[in-house]
Amino acid sequence: MVAVFNKDVLSWYLITLKLKETVDANLKKSPSPQWQPLPRNPLLTNGTPGAGGETPAPALLTTRQDPASVAFPAQSPAHSPKPQDPEWVITIRGKLAQARAEEAACPWARLSVYRVPKSLRDGDDRAYSPQAVSIGPLHHGKRRLRDMERHKWRALHHVLKRTGHDVTAYLDALRPMEDRARACYDGRVAWMPADEFVQCLVLDGTFVLELFRGALEGFAGDLGYSRHDPVFAMRGAMHAVRSDMILLENQIPLFVLDRLLGTQQGRPEQTGAVAALAVRFFDPLMPTDTPMHRKDRSMLESSVAASSATASFDPLSEPMLHCLDVFRRSLLRAGLQPTPPPAARLWPRMWSVPRRVVADKRRQQFVHCVSELREAGIRCRRRNTDRFWDIRFDKGVLHIPRILIHDGTKPLFLNLIAFEQCHHMDVDATPGGNNITSYAIFMDNLINSAEDVKYLHDRGIIEHWLGSDAEVAELFNRLCLEVVFDINDSYLSGLSDQVNRYYDYKWSTWVASLQHNYFTNPWAIVSLVAGVFLLLLTTMQTFYSAYSYYRPAA
Known part of the structure; x- marks a missing residue:
């Protein structure tokens, strides 16, 4: 019994020793005391010398404080990281520093080849993507x-x-201009190594120049290609390749092409020759049913190649960005000028009662559709010019140039509009930055239905190779669905004011209604004349009856 008791006591004693050792070990690992006196510093005194000529600093430092915040109390700028900031705040400050550096560099000032915004390409991705050949790094x-x-x-x-x-x-x-060329692309081309990027520019640029020269000089002559070549011939895949070379995302900066052509010809610093070749090469894509006149083409080419262009060809007198820019400026040749707003005219009050009052000058459309304009007495007539955008209005008649609509018209206009939406034209010498967009929106307002297309087709204004008039109406109605556009900043704004002012007067509507209801065919004219004649006879009979009543014969 005694042995058992001693055994229990010994067990409890051993357990107590083990607990004591564990507590002592934890105490040795614990941090230093929370409050510690600062070491004496002869520079920190309270102004009353004590023993030894110095007084210990009364302040106490806690381990919870950052010593740097006490030793260096000055505040840092908002964008510089602070030691006490959490990790996620330091990350935010780093992103702000990166944004500040990007803002200072202003990389978008040199952009010219853009990725088409998603808002524009929804539903029409094929119109912006190359189908046969990639030009440049974006689709490489x-x-x-x-x-x-x-x-x-x-x-x-x-x-x-x-x-x-x-x-x-x-x-x-091309290697010295690599950075300049990279800065032209809005597509994150930093992933492409320098050697591969330069190789892409040389390979694609040489391909483009061969097509340009072949279209002008012929491929089978000095260029040395076979007449049966599947690509370098004026047939076969040429149409698809030419259509791809006009896409916004499928471009090479023009200064790269100029350097390549100059290197071939032994004049590396020459400029302007590529633009002249591009004008001729893209001539078949002009949205007219007749090619550019030889005289106009020669004037365009000379205006591009010459160092000092004439004033009548302003759009091509300044350095250009790429082939799409060259094509756009060639469309806007001959000094496109906006139509001035109409001067106020004194109409008789009885004929000038307006149907409506437009309080908001920021109208959402240029003009009414063809059907409504015809009801107001406004007619459309073909204008004999190959400048499809040159629309005029005179004495109730809209003079609209002829335009050819085919399968390639939609991608062509979509890429021109996307370029005008992405690129700030006001920094260039190009007069007006939204002229193609203005024309597309004007035609969209003018055409609401297949009947409107039929009327314009009968007048020789629209010629199309599509399946039906309804497809043409849908094409124009979908060109500018997501386009941001200020209607007052347009070369057609003044013409729109003239048309709408004419539309707002009732006299023109009454005359148009008379013509539409009573002068549509010979029988209607005969009926009208007979009715007027009977009305005159009835009036005369009534007059003589009344006259004989009041003044009977003697």
Whole structure:
């Protein structure tokens, strides 16, 4: 019994020792005391010397405080990280510093080749994407476009064979302008290594120049291509390739093409020659049923190539960005000027009662549709010019140039409109930054139905190769669905005021109604004349009856 008792006591004793050792070990690992006196500093005194000529600083420092915040109390700028900031705040400050650096660099000032915004390309992605060939880095390497790569290498081979140059001459010519070329693209092309980027510019740029020269000089002559070539011939895949080369995302800066052509010809610093070639190459894409007149084409080309262009060709007198910009400016040739607003005219009050009052000058449309304009006595007539945008209004008649609508018209206008939406034209010398958009919206307002298209087709204004008039109406109605546009900042704003002012007077409506109801065919005219004649006879009979009553015969 005693042995058992001693065993229990011994067990409790051992447990107590173990607990004591554990507590002691934890105490040794615990941090230093919370409050510690500061070391004496002879520079920190309270002004009353004590023993030894100095007084200990009365302040106490806690371990919860940051010593740097006490030693350096000055505040840092808002964007600089602070040691006491949490990690997520430091991340935010880093992003702000990055934004500040980007704002100072202003990279968008040099952009010219843009990614089409998602708001514009919804439902029409095919109209903005190349289908046969990629030009530039934005669509480089896509699987469905790789078949054309071997033809690009063939083009480069022909150039080297003709000129006797080594490929390094072209690589070295473009390498110094790599950063300048990268800055033109709004597509995050930083992922592409420098060597691959320069190779892409040389390969695609040489391909473009061969097409330009072949369209002007012929591929089978000095260029040395076979008449049966599947690409370098004026047939076969040429139409698809030309259509892809006008897309906004499928461009190469024009200064790159100028340097490549100048290197081929031994004049690396020349400019303007590529733009002149592009004007001729893209002539078949003009949205008219007749090509550009030879005289106009020669004037355009001379205005591009000459160092000092004439004033009548302002759109092509300044440096251009890329092929799409060249094509757009060639469309707006001959000094496009806005139509001035109409001067106030003194109409008789009885004929000038307006149907409505437009209180908001920021109208949502240029003009009414064709059907409504016809009811107001406004007619449409074809204007004999190949400048499809040059619309005039005179004495109740809209003079509209002829335009040809085909399968390539929609992608062409969509990319021109997207370029005007993305690029700030006011920094360029181009007169007006939304002229193509203005024309598209004007035609959209003018056409609401297949009947409107039929009327314009009968007047020789619209010629189309689509299946029906309804498809043409849908094409124009969908061109500018998500476009941001100020109708007052348009070259057609003054013309719109003239048309709407004419539309607002009742006299023109009464005359139009009379013509529409009583002068549509010979029988209606005969009925009208007979009715007027009977009315006159009835009036005369009534007069003589009344006259004989009041003044009977003697």
